[in-house]
Amino acid sequence: MSQAALLVIGLFALLPMDAAIAHAPFEGVGSFYGGLLHPLFVPTHVLAVVGTGLLMGRQAPRWRWFPPASYVAGLAVGFAAMISAYAPQSAGAVLLAAAAASGALVALARPLPEILGCVLALMTGLALALDSPPGGISVREANVILIGTFCGAAVLLLGVVELTIMLRREWQRIGVRILGSWIAASAIMGLTLRLTR
Amino acid sequence: MRSLGLCFWIVVPSLLATPVLAHTGGVSGGFVGGFAHPLFGPDHVLAMVAVGLWGAFLDAPGIFILPIVFPLVMAFGGALGILNVPLLGTEAAIAISAVVLGLMVALAARLPIWMASVVVGAFAIFHGYAHGAELPAGADAVLYCVGFVIATGLLHLSGIALGLTVRWPVGNIGVRGAGAAITCAGIVFLWRLA
Numbered sequence: 001m002s003q004a005a006l007l008v009i010g011l012f013a014l015l016p017m018d019a020a021i022a023h024a025p026f027e028g029v030g031s032f033y034g035g036l037l038h039p040l041f042v043p044t045h046v047l048a049v050v051g052t053g054l055l056m057g058r059q060a061p062r063w064r065w066f067p068p069a070s071y072v073a074g075l076a077v078g079f080a081a082m083i084s085a086y087a088p089q090s091a092g093a094v095l096l097a098a099a100a101a102s103g104a105l106v107a108l109a110r111p112l113p114e115i116l117g118c119v120l121a122l123m124t125g126l127a128l129a130l131d132s133p134p135g136g137i138s139v140r141e142a143n144v145i146l147i148g149t150f151c152g153a154a155v156l157l158l159g160v161v162e163l164t165i166m167l168r169r170e171w172q173r174i175g176v177r178i179l180g181s182w183i184a185a186s187a188i189m190g191l192t193l194r195l196t197r
Numbered sequence: 198m199r200s201l202g203l204c205f206w207i208v209v210p211s212l213l214a215t216p217v218l219a220h221t222g223g224v225s226g227g228f229v230g231g232f233a234h235p236l237f238g239p240d241h242v243l244a245m246v247a248v249g250l251w252g253a254f255l256d257a258p259g260i261f262i263l264p265i266v267f268p269l270v271m272a273f274g275g276a277l278g279i280l281n282v283p284l285l286g287t288e289a290a291i292a293i294s295a296v297v298l299g300l301m302v303a304l305a306a307r308l309p310i311w312m313a314s315v316v317v318g319a320f321a322i323f324h325g326y327a328h329g330a331e332l333p334a335g336a337d338a339v340l341y342c343v344g345f346v347i348a349t350g351l352l353h354l355s356g357i358a359l360g361l362t363v364r365w366p367v368g369n370i371g372v373r374g375a376g377a378a379i380t381c382a383g384i385v386f387l388w389r390l391a
Contacts, residue, residue, distance in 0.1 A: 043228075043339040096339070107265050174261040181265045182350050185272035186342045189329065192276040193338035 031141045035148025038132060039156050044190070045128055048095040051102030051183045052124045053157045054176055056117060057164020058106055067117035068161065071125040072154055078129020079146050091131035093194055098124045099187035106180025109173070128153055227337045231344030234328060235352065240291050240386045241324060243379045245349055247298035248317055249356020250372055253363045254305045255313055260360065262310055263317050264353040268346055270318040271325035275342075278329025287323050287330075289390055294320035295383030302376025305369075324349075 039045040056067050098120055105112060132153075134145035167176055235241050248267055252260035277284060297316070301308075308316070328345060359375065362368025 043343055047339065047343070104269065107269060171261075174258070174265075177265050178261065178350065181268045182346050185268035185275075186339065186346045188272035189275040189279065189325075189342040189345070190339035192279045192329075193332065193342070196279055197338070 031144040032148040035132075035134070035145035035150075036152035036155075038145075038149045039128065039153045042131075044092050044095045044099070044131065045153070047099040047183050047187050047190075048102070048124050048128060049153060049156050050160050051099040051106065051180065051187070052121055053160025054106045054164050054180055054183075055102045055112075055120070056157075057161045057167075058109065058173075058176060059112060059114075059117060060161070060165050062111065063114045063117050066114055067121040068158065070118040071121035071157055074122040074125025074127075075129045075150050075153055076125075078126040079150055082129060082133065082146060083143070086130070087133050088130055091127045093191060094123060094127040095131055096187045096191040096194065098127065100184050100191060103180045103182070103184030103187060107177050107184060109177050125153070228340040228344040230333065231341035231346075232348045234331070234341075234345055235348045238327075239382070240295055241327075241349075242352060243382050244291065244294045244298055244320065244324065245352035246356040246359070247295065247302055247376065247379045249353040249358075250302045250360045250376060251298060251306070251313070251317075252357055253360025253372060254302070254307055255310060259310050259313065260357055263313060264350060264357070266314045266318055267321045267353065268350060270321035271328075271349065272346075274322035274325025275329035276325075277322070278326040279332060281330070284323070284326050287327050289387065290320065290323035291327060292383050292386035292390060294323065295386060296380050297383075299376045299379030299381075299383055303373050303380055304376075305373060 039049060052067075052071065056063060059067075102120055102124075105116075129150070132146070132149045134142040134149075164176060167173060235245070245267075248263050252263045255263075274284075298320070300306075301313075301316075332341065360372055363372050
């Protein structure tokens, strides 16, 4: 499959999100797979993870493994807090803020310090975990959902990073910048709406 | 081959807009509602397409720089609209944007990128403001905004796809003619407001 086709598929993965949520995609798929798919079907999560992944991919190879490791660490800490019954209401707003920042930095397309990537990735991972309360009816089922969500969120980010690294041609890089600006714009407006309602 | 791939990437999203629109009737919130919102205002549509068309006459990166600048500034305007910050003359500014952007296309104006970005960004605030102020109360915030931004971006990409034809003489005339038509439509919008 050509890189152009991959990019188009990635872009249009955003389109069916509405219908997918309306049809409860997790029915019958089991706890683990329900958790695994969860980050793919929550728009706020998709915006934040794709924005962060695009940023990491565009800054490679200057940025090494520290930002992805920070993201995974943030997920782990967030899920540990979730198991301890800590679930703040503002995690969704933090995710949107992270998506806005990541998207704007992707659109800006300037070399950035790796520490900034670590902070953004840690914030995204932590907020994503805290914004994913499991719907399980037992502790065991809830834990399985959380493990699935952890795996899904990690794989989604690494997939976006790898895909972005593959996009080396000039027009593909510009396409990534446009996608970044779309993510930032959506997140800024979504965040404003969320904070005012 | 490279330009073929570029055309593919630009044209396919434009084509995909049609089936999505077919399901919009009466939906006010969510992705489809947000996606449909910019498409129902002809003044918005013409101005967005003009942004894409104008890029074709700018230097090499310009064709894509404007569609990067526009959504970012539009989001700022949208936030102002959501917050109900007073902004006078929004509708007139949107009609004027169609006039000015259409004129830029018709004249094949080759402004420096920064100047073109300032012109487009200034109008983007008003377009974003109008959308933000008209957001339905029950809308799913994020999905609505994602749909709204993608629709706007696809309108830009449609303009870019048409603008790629300027390399041929007939295409050049056609694109500049489209710019003139957008200017005329903008004048009509202004006249209706008066």
